[in-house]
Amino acid sequence: DADVTQTPRNRITKTGKRIMLECSQTKGHDRMYWYRQDPGLGLRLIYYSFDVKDINKGEISDGYSVSRQAQAKFSLSLESAIPNQTALYFCATSGLRGDSNQPQHFGDGTRLSIL
């Protein structure tokens, strides 16, 4: 089983719909992240959470919201989807150990298309 699981893997929806992307992890990590990837723009951080009651905006949080329901679950919502939110979305996790580097572990992504 994958350590970081994203659902759904693919989604096509219409403008104005509310969409939720879900992420769950079995790595026991405290830190969870949501990124968006567009061609030629790399990965951009939407929101991140360092524990259940901690939510932080990233570079491009407008139009998105998140919920950290448990240590293992972090969901991303688009309240009213618009076509320019069509992208590949990744969830990632990392551990917490002082200042040492903790690599991020990514899920397989959700390909979202908004018509």
Add this chain to the structure above:
Amino acid sequence: GQSLEQPSEVTAVEGAIVQINCTYQTSGFYGLSWYQQHDGGAPTFLSYNALDGLEETGRFSSFLSRSDSYGYLLLQELQMKDSASYFCAVREPTGRRALTFGSGTRLQVQP
């Protein structure tokens, strides 16, 4: 803010050595990371440099010069399976330490 620059594409032949450069501008610095992403796949962690110098992991090495705000990923004995996109990333200078990624370098390995 933070910004990272990498070449958009690099092409090399099987068995060769290729270097992917990354320059960064940050208000603080807590290390440079490299990630690999195959088409349609998830990014995977390759290496991390917190201090100046070379870190070697098998065929891959990563170098950092903090005084030059510069790093590179060196891939040796290239294989077809190394065709992928490679991203450098820096950690935010705040206590939160989230990552900022470069836009990626697409490496194409030719036979």
